[in-house]
Amino acid sequence: MTDDSPLLALANVRVMADETCILDLPALTIADGESTAILGANGSGKSTLVKLIARDLYPAYGADVRIFGQDSWNVFELRTLLGIVSTTMQLDFDADPPLEALDCVVSGFFASRGLWAHQHYTQEMVDVSRTALEEVGATHLIGRSMASLSTGEARRVLIARALAHRPRALLLDEPCAGLDPAARHHFLDMLRGVARGGTTLILVTHHIEEILPEIGRIVMLQDGRVLHDGAKTDLLASDALTALFGLPITVSRRGDWYDAAIVH
Numbered sequence: 001m002t003d004d005s006p007l008l009a010l011a012n013v014r015v016m017a018d019e020t021c022i023l024d025l026p027a028l029t030i031a032d033g034e035s036t037a038i039l040g041a042n043g044s045g046k047s048t049l050v051k052l053i054a055r056d057l058y059p060a061y062g063a064d065v066r067i068f069g070q071d072s073w074n075v076f077e078l079r080t081l082l083g084i085v086s087t088t089m090q091l092d093f094d095a096d097p098p099l100e101a102l103d104c105v106v107s108g109f110f111a112s113r114g115l116w117a118h119q120h121y122t123q124e125m126v127d128v129s130r131t132a133l134e135e136v137g138a139t140h141l142i143g144r145s146m147a148s149l150s151t152g153e154a155r156r157v158l159i160a161r162a163l164a165h166r167p168r169a170l171l172l173d174e175p176c177a178g179l180d181p182a183a184r185h186h187f188l189d190m191l192r193g194v195a196r197g198g199t200t201l202i203l204v205t206h207h208i209e210e211i212l213p214e215i216g217r218i219v220m221l222q223d224g225r226v227l228h229d230g231a232k233t234d235l236l237a238s239d240a241l242t243a244l245f246g247l248p249i250t251v252s253r254r255g256d257w258y259d260a261a262i263v264h
């Protein structure tokens, strides 16, 4: 691995499901430090891309998938390079047996869902986990079970779990799903702090208004393919969004934030 390796480099990626190609990416590269939003309608292939990167599914033969220059890594190596947080993952932490919030973060050091008798955690792991919870404004949740937390609170804990390993980048799949407007506002503010702290963000979403000012690049997915890839200032515009979502969309800008509305 060299320091100038891209965060993500995909080549000849094809993901098949029931003999249909659901993701077809001949080439996609995201540089280190290049915070990017992956934007697409329902069914465009966003979650498939996240699963591919998380190694929850594999591409057809001949593909090359590299994270910071490495094409083969295990979960322990991966989490120091790229922290991944998705809604599907959050559901695992709500399930039985109950899991306390700080234990949830510490258990990330073992890549397990909770702490077990054979896992010997250190005071340093606990301290690092507390610091990560502090960074996302979630120390007050220590002592609570994950299942008792609201969607936004649980998501903060999972981001702390990913950040505890000081990953160079975070991949967030629909991080604001299920959050009310105030929770979303606070959550996006927290993410801005993470980005400003030097962590590159890859934000997977279908909401234009969640695209943080720190994100400069947009990759638009449609039917499993890249429709457009370019600068935010060029692509968060009526033409590109109308083509992406298949109905007339107008875009307005408030400072460094964007909003989209359907033209009735």
Ligand SMILES: Nc1ncnc2c1ncn2[C@@H]1O[C@H](COP(=O)(O)OP(=O)(O)OP(=O)(O)O)[C@@H](O)[C@H]1O
Pocket: 017, 018, 022, 040, 041, 042, 043, 044, 045, 046, 047, 048, 049, 206
């Ligand atoms: N195991 C599977 N078998 C058949 N089709 C699948 C399978 N997994 C995904 N697909 C299809 O692949 C396409 C892309 O799905 P994906 O979940 O990646 O979309 P998405 O962009 O994340 O959508 P959403 O915004 O609704 O979460 C969809 O048409 C979906 O039905």
